[in-house]
Amino acid sequence: IIYEDDEALAFRDISPQAPVHFLVIPKHRNGLTRLCKATEANKAQLGHLLFVAQKVAMQEGLEPGYRVCINDGPEGCQSVYHL
Numbered sequence: 165i166i167y168e169d170d171e172a173l174a175f176r177d178i179s180p181q182a183p184v185h186f187l188v189i190p191k192h193r194n195g196l197t198r199l200c201k202a203t204e205a206n207k208a209q210l211g212h213l214l215f216v217a218q219k220v221a222m223q224e225g226l227e228p229g230y231r232v233c234i235n236d237g238p239e240g241c242q243s244v245y246h247l
């Protein structure tokens with residue numbers, strides 16, 4: 165675990181595709197297993213997950229730039245059904 169708060173957890177990927185590869189997931193899914201399932205009720209949660217992603221990126225020394233990726237569904241190469 166490289167970051168944790170009341171709403172989110174960040175950890176390194178077990179099969180990294182880049183020199184720095186981590187996942188940020190919600191502690192409570194609230195029905196959010198895919199981005200396409202997001203509703204108005206998930207807006208704050210989605211914003212928090214992106215905020216955590218940038219916070220961890222800075223912690224990891226990625227200030228020059230980084231990529232944030234969300235795979236959604238089988239056609240989007242989603243392999244684990246959490247957001």
